[in-house]
Amino acid sequence: MKRTAVILALILVFGLFAGCQWYEYRTPSGTFAHKIHAKPLDQKGFACLDCHRFSKIEDRDFKKALAASERTLFPGKAICHYCHVETATRIGGAPGSCAMCHLDMYAIRPETHLRKEWKKFHGLEAKSDRDSCNTCHREWFCADCHTRRDSIQTLMHPRTYRFSHSVEAQIDPASCGACHPLRFCIDCHSGKQRRYN
Amino acid sequence: MTPLVHRRPGPWAITVVAVLVMLAQACPLFGAEVSGKFSSLFQSRENKDGDRESVLDNYLSLDAERILHPAVSMHAYGKFGHDFDANFSDTSLYYGYLEYRTHEGRADIQLGRFPLSTHRFLTVDGMNVSLKPDGPVGVAVFGGASRNLDLDPDRFKRLFSTNEGTIYGGRLFLQGIERTRAYAGYSWEGSGDTVYQELFSGGVGRDFQSILLGKELKISVDGSADYNLDRADLDKMSARLFTYYDKKLRVLLEADLYDVKNEFPEGRELVLSILSDGREERTFYTVFYDLNPIVAIYQSSVFTRLKMPDGGWQTGTILKGGVSGNFIEQMGLDLDLGIYRFESFIADATGISTKIRWRPHNKWILEGGLEAVSINTPSRQDQTATTITGEVGYRPKPTLKAALFVEQSDNPEFRSDFRTGMRLDYDFSFPAGRNLTAGEGR
Numbered sequence: 001m002k003r004t005a006v007i008l009a010l011i012l013v014f015g016l017f018a019g020c021q022w023y024e025y026r027t028p029s030g031t032f033a034h035k036i037h038a039k040p041l042d043q044k045g046f047a048c049l050d051c052h053r054f055s056k057i058e059d060r061d062f063k064k065a066l067a068a069s070e071r072t073l074f075p076g077k078a079i080c081h082y083c084h085v086e087t088a089t090r091i092g093g094a095p096g097s098c099a100m101c102h103l104d105m106y107a108i109r110p111e112t113h114l115r116k117e118w119k120k121f122h123g124l125e126a127k128s129d130r131d132s133c134n135t136c137h138r139e140w141f142c143a144d145c146h147t148r149r150d151s152i153q154t155l156m157h158p159r160t161y162r163f164s165h166s167v168e169a170q171i172d173p174a175s176c177g178a179c180h181p182l183r184f185c186i187d188c189h190s191g192k193q194r195r196y197n
Numbered sequence: 198m199t200p201l202v203h204r205r206p207g208p209w210a211i212t213v214v215a216v217l218v219m220l221a222q223a224c225p226l227f228g229a230e231v232s233g234k235f236s237s238l239f240q241s242r243e244n245k246d247g248d249r250e251s252v253l254d255n256y257l258s259l260d261a262e263r264i265l266h267p268a269v270s271m272h273a274y275g276k277f278g279h280d281f282d283a284n285f286s287d288t289s290l291y292y293g294y295l296e297y298r299t300h301e302g303r304a305d306i307q308l309g310r311f312p313l314s315t316h317r318f319l320t321v322d323g324m325n326v327s328l329k330p331d332g333p334v335g336v337a338v339f340g341g342a343s344r345n346l347d348l349d350p351d352r353f354k355r356l357f358s359t360n361e362g363t364i365y366g367g368r369l370f371l372q373g374i375e376r377t378r379a380y381a382g383y384s385w386e387g388s389g390d391t392v393y394q395e396l397f398s399g400g401v402g403r404d405f406q407s408i409l410l411g412k413e414l415k416i417s418v419d420g421s422a423d424y425n426l427d428r429a430d431l432d433k434m435s436a437r438l439f440t441y442y443d444k445k446l447r448v449l450l451e452a453d454l455y456d457v458k459n460e461f462p463e464g465r466e467l468v469l470s471i472l473s474d475g476r477e478e479r480t481f482y483t484v485f486y487d488l489n490p491i492v493a494i495y496q497s498s499v500f501t502r503l504k505m506p507d508g509g510w511q512t513g514t515i516l517k518g519g520v521s522g523n524f525i526e527q528m529g530l531d532l533d534l535g536i537y538r539f540e541s542f543i544a545d546a547t548g549i550s551t552k553i554r555w556r557p558h559n560k561w562i563l564e565g566g567l568e569a570v571s572i573n574t575p576s577r578q579d580q581t582a583t584t585i586t587g588e589v590g591y592r593p594k595p596t597l598k599a600a601l602f603v604e605q606s607d608n609p610e611f612r613s614d615f616r617t618g619m620r621l622d623y624d625f626s627f628p629a630g631r632n633l634t635a636g637e638g639r
Binding site for chain 1: 233
């Protein structure tokens with residue numbers, strides 16, 4: 001129980017720590033730091049006007065322009081992606097992680113993810129081009145659904161699947177084997193489950 | 198046969214998670230891009246016999262990138278669960294590894310417990326090295342102890358148990374050739390002199406793009422084969438065709454042939470090798486068509502032939518179809534209605550599944566669902582199982598969602614129960630150690 005409490009506390013502290021910071025500034029415009037970018041941009045020959053268009057405000061009052069830039073002078077994703085994302089122009093040291101700048105990863109899903117059948121077919125594309133998945137997702141993203149059991153969410157099988165699974169297993173056992181070794185069957189059918197049979 | 202060994206997640210697993218969490222907190226020392234997800238699910242259920250089960254499951258994933266060096270990162274994903282009625286806790290580390298990955302994965306080294314996709318999905322305690330040098334061919338080698346995610350007999354715990362075997366292998370793959378894929382690989386899995394499975398695998402694929410009747414047509418063709426060196430025969434062959442036409446029609450055709458015989462230890466055998474002679478022939482297709490931007494229909498069929506131990510063949514069919522509607526922009530509603538039918542040599546099953554999701558407000562999500570399946574066997578009366586669910590979700594931020602749910606299940610053969618609970622999903626990311634609090638660093 002002590003171990004349990006320690007782990008719970010660690011998770012809670014971590015969650016609070018992450019959450020409190022994050023809500024303050026996790027947008028592309030809010031995250032941008034001139035201090036970090038000044039040197040590499042200067043080295044690459046970029047000037048202020050390459051990103052910001054309203055030169056008159058900046059010339060007159062830099063502080064005011066800076067305050068305004070977060071919302072009104074934010075140059076847009078094309079400018080950021082020029083160094084951080086685009087293969088042809090990306091600067092080696094520029095972080096490429098989407099989550100580095102984007103608050104809402106859901107909002108920047110690629111076109112393929114918007115298709116209605118994406119949930120059904122995503123495995124096909126994942127097999128074809130795993131590197132593309134890794135651009136935004138780590139392996140845990142797959143495991144988060146594929147290794148959960150008995151969740152309230154219907155992640156892999158219908159909710160009534162426990163009742164009808166034997167029929168499908170007799171039709172297509174090769175599909176069962178893609179995820180389950182035989183022990184998964186034996187545990188239930190040998191009566192090992194002590195609480196739920 | 199080597200006995201199956203289960204290992205409880207020891208203190209080391211907890212230590213790794215704790216160290217990762219602390220590293221994330223102490224990142225001002227190192228600097229890192231930290232991101233991940235925390236997911237918590239509490240559910241309480243009462244079985245028909247009056248038994249009660251109250252369980253809390255927490256999942257935490259952590260990715261800390263650019264630690265010390267831009268190419269170095271740490272990744273972990275684990276679960277902590279607690280059964281309040283049994284007063285029992287369980288901690289599992291699903292993945293936990295250190296990674297060195299240079300720009301665009303030119304060199305990628307993983308060390309620790311990591312997922313590995315070879316001829317099947319694996320979790321390996323070991324090392325994986327992938328190199329993409331200049332030129333059309335990349336190379337990857339891996340080795341370690343393979344792990345299997347098992348279910349504990351009381352169904353609460355998840356165990357990463359081992360079959361006491363090791364796995365190693367490698368793969369050559371094509372790279373940098375547009376719209377073309379190819380690989381050739383080798384893997385050996387066994388223990389001592391016992392070979393569980395020794396495979397030579399190969400596959401090719403290509404994407405085609407054209408205009409047909411003035412509409413865009415995309416076709417992807419893939420083929421692969423696993424050759425079992427130990428028994429000098431094919432384990433699996435697969436061919437797949439995916440067609441995407443006019444942004445409305447998607448068709449997937451696939452044909453697979455399995456002929457598996459292996460020496461996996463007891464309990465680790467492939468399901469196919471027990472429910473048949475190890476040979477299955479399967480063809481299937483799925484058609485998905487957008488009637489309009491809101492409503493889509495789909496239909497899929499699976500046809501199989503199984504070779505039984507007595508030498509005879511059994512056939513089976515799975516038919517599925519349905520309609521999905523996306524009225525999010527009109528009324529915040531999306532719904533799915535599906536029906537299916539299984540026809541096997543032991544029984545037939547007919548089922549229906551409906552799901553509806555309504556967003557009356559951008560922060561509130563209401564979900565409901567109904568499922569029913571009826572099984573017909575020659576030897577006994579028809580039986581039907583049903584499940585009805587409801588959920589109220591609240592999403593104050595794009596990456597934070599809390600929900601209350603309720604589910605009623607009636608199952609004639611297994612437990613019927615009524616469960617209630619709540620869940621919380623929270624995505625986070627922050628540049629720790631980069632001095633990027635609001636307004637600073639500018």
